[in-house]
Amino acid sequence: MAKSENFSLPGIGEEDQRSEKRIDFAKRVGLSPGRITQLVNNGMPTLPNGRIPIAEALAWMEANLDQTRRGGKPPPASVQDPAIAVPSGDAPSLVQIKTQHERAKLIALKQRIQKEAGQLVNREEVERAIAARAKAEREALVAWGLRASxxxxxxxxxxxxxxxxxxxxxxxxxxxxxxxxxxxxGEFS
Structure with missing residues (x-):
């Protein structure tokens, strides 16, 4: 028996190899199988056998779903196929979100250190001190006018x-x- 140079699964055509069952596609895109059924009912492409053509479905989702309101979590990296993945557009990646979180933690830490060192002060306290100083200077100037006249x-x-x-x-x-x-x-800095 001669070996075939092109490997293919028996009984599955080339089109079926680039498609998935709804549950597998749901895992790929980070949605529930019920949500995938809703999307199919709203026009997401499917094959006659009910399977989801991966590339076409991802492109349809990219074109028809608002990424900020998609409702799902990002798919795990282990189920993404980079050869057919559609870029997520403006949706931030997990790395970007983690970076923003770490920056926020760093800023909070710097502020806490500055406050403990006496370099950072409460805004309300500063505004009260400025108002009290302005009132004292005003009263001193008016009193000077009375004495000087x-x-x-x-x-x-x-x-x-x-x-x-x-x-x-x-x-x-x-x-x-x-x-x-x-x-x-910058007048008072």
Missing amino acids: AVIAAEVGCDPGALHIVLDREIHEHLEAMSQMELLE
Whole structure:
């Protein structure tokens, strides 16, 4: 008996060798067999014998399913056939997801270390401190105007009450103008 150069399974045509049963295809794509039946009912290609043509079905899924709403988990690497796999598009790979997770853990660790070292502070505490400092400076400037108006009036020889009114108005206008100024980025770093 002569050996055949082309190996093929007896009773299975070439088309059937590039196809799978629904349950095997479900494992390949990470979906349940019930979901595969739903997809077949929605137009996913099948062969007359009920088997799923792998390449055509993967292409159909890529074209017709929203990868972010697919509902299944990514297929295990052991059941993927790289020769016929269809790229997943914009869906992140497991490696990308793990990398993002590790980066997030690293950022959290750095923040915890900075906080313990006193290099990282609570935002609300900083905002309260800035507001308290601004209020103290405002009150100090207004009080200075009251004290300075009497000294200036004595040196210049004018009415202290009139000078106080003018100086107080100018100080408040100056404070209002300063409160309307936007801070430049990096001004306090």
